[in-house]
Amino acid sequence: MIKQNVSQLLSELPDGVQLVAAAKTRTPAEVCTIVSAGVKIIGENYIQEAERAYEVVGSNAKWHFIGHLQKNKVKKAVRLFDMIETVDSIKIARQIDKCCAQIDKMMPVLVEVNSGCEKQKSGILPETAEELIRYISAFKSIRVMGLMTMGPHFGNPENARPYFAKTKKIFEHIKGLNLSNVQMKYLSMGMSNSYRVALEEGANIVRIGSKLFGKREYGATATTPIR
Ligand SMILES: *Cc1c(COP(=O)(O)O)cnc(C)c1O
Numbered sequence: 001m002i003k004q005n006v007s008q009l010l011s012e013l014p015d016g017v018q019l020v021a022a023a024k025t026r027t028p029a030e031v032c033t034i035v036s037a038g039v040k041i042i043g044e045n046y047i048q049e050a051e052r053a054y055e056v057v058g059s060n061a062k063w064h065f066i067g068h069l070q071k072n073k074v075k076k077a078v079r080l081f082d083m084i085e086t087v088d089s090i091k092i093a094r095q096i097d098k099c100c101a102q103i104d105k106m107m108p109v110l111v112e113v114n115s116g117c118e119k120q121k122s123g124i125l126p127e128t129a130e131e132l133i134r135y136i137s138a139f140k141s142i143r144v145m146g147l148m149t150m151g152p153h154f155g156n157p158e159n160a161r162p163y164f165a166k167t168k169k170i171f172e173h174i175k176g177l178n179l180s181n182v183q184m185k186y187l188s189m190g191m192s193n194s195y196r197v198a199l200e201e202g203a204n205i206v207r208i209g210s211k212l213f214g215k216r217e218y219g220a221t222a223t224t225p226i227r
Contacts, residue, residue, distance in 0.1 A: 002030070005212045006037035013206070017199065020064050022191070022209035024049065025216050028056040034212060035061045043085070043207050047073050050080055066148075066207055068122045075099045078107055085110040085148040085188055085205075088124045093136045100141035108145045110188055111136070113170060115163040116152035123149065129170050130177070137181045146186030147171050148205075157194035164189050164201035171202070 013019060020043040021034045031042055031053040042057065044050035045067030054063065062082040069077060069086055074095040077084065087093050087109045100107045111133055114123030124132050133144050147170065151163035167189060175184035188205035190198025195206040210216055 002033050002213060003037040005214075006034065006039055009208065009212065010038060014199065016204055018186075018205045020066070020188070020205055020207040021212050022066060022207045023053060023213070024067070024209065026053075026213050028053045030213055031061075032056050039212070044081075047076050047080070051076075054080060064207075071095050078105060079103065081107075083108045083110070083145070085207075086112045086122065087136070087142075087144075088112045088114075088122055088132075090132065090135055093132075093139060093142060097139040097141045106141055106143060108143050109136075110146045110148040110186060111144060113147050113149045113167050115149040115167045118152060121150065126166060126170055130174055133174055133182060134179065137179050139181075144182045144184075146184050146188065146205075147174075148188035150191075151189065151194070154194075157197045160194045161197050161201060164194075164198050164203065168202040 010019065018041060019039060020041045021039045022043045023031050024045040035057050041062045041064055043064045043066040063080055065077055065081045065084045066086060069092055071092060078096060078099045084096060084107060096107055111129060112123040113129055114121050114125055117125055136142055136144055147167055149167040151160045154160055168187060171184060171187050186205050187203050188207060189203040190206040192208050192211035195208060198206060
């Protein structure tokens with residue numbers, strides 16, 4: 001079932017689009033199956049889940065952090081992950097920089113934009129994205145590689161289109177600034193129900209969970225949906 005879902009989705013994605021399998025609540029065995037089915041990048045929301053899956057899958061996949069990162073988890077996160085998609089404050093960027101410097105690692109990051117300007121959602125407000133990126137560009141052990149957004153959740157993915165379009169606009173604006181140490185290459189938008197719309201609006205990373213793994217059951221491992 002998983003294998004079929006993966007090959008169907010991969011055949012649908014245009015060249016140059018990267019698929020991140022959003023693995024929250026999935027077992028290491030399921031993550032393993034996804035990787036052997038051809039998924040190259042695993043997205044993890046929780047450090048503990050990532051550690052467990054990493055024990056089994058290791059460097060057979062790349063690992064993207066897509067959850068809300070707490071400062072006290074950064075040290076573990078920078079060892080484990082190949083990219084952090086959810087940088088949304090100077091404080092967290094500074095901690096990533098510090099922990100990466102200690103292990104001589106350069107961390108590619110995406111800045112998360114709260115494109116719906118929703119209270120309680122993580123991500124930086126659209127109008128402050130440029131300022132944050134200018135600030136981060138001074139850090140030696142971080143490289144900003146693009147933007148990520150969730151957008152508000154709707155039943156109808158068409159309703160998410162303006163938020164994806166808005167994020168793409170910010171992406172292009174910042175790209176046009178040609179800031180040093182910033183390489184605007186990736187735009188991570190779209191989930192199972194919205195990735196087609198996100199692709200039309202310029203996403204080149206899509207983060208997909210339930211369409212690959214099947215419906216999520218929330219049990220002991222995670223009590224909060226999404227993050
Ligand atoms: C869970 C999650 C996804 C994938 O959600 P699905 O609806 O299962 O495809 C994508 N991005 C983030 C940040 C997530 O937490």
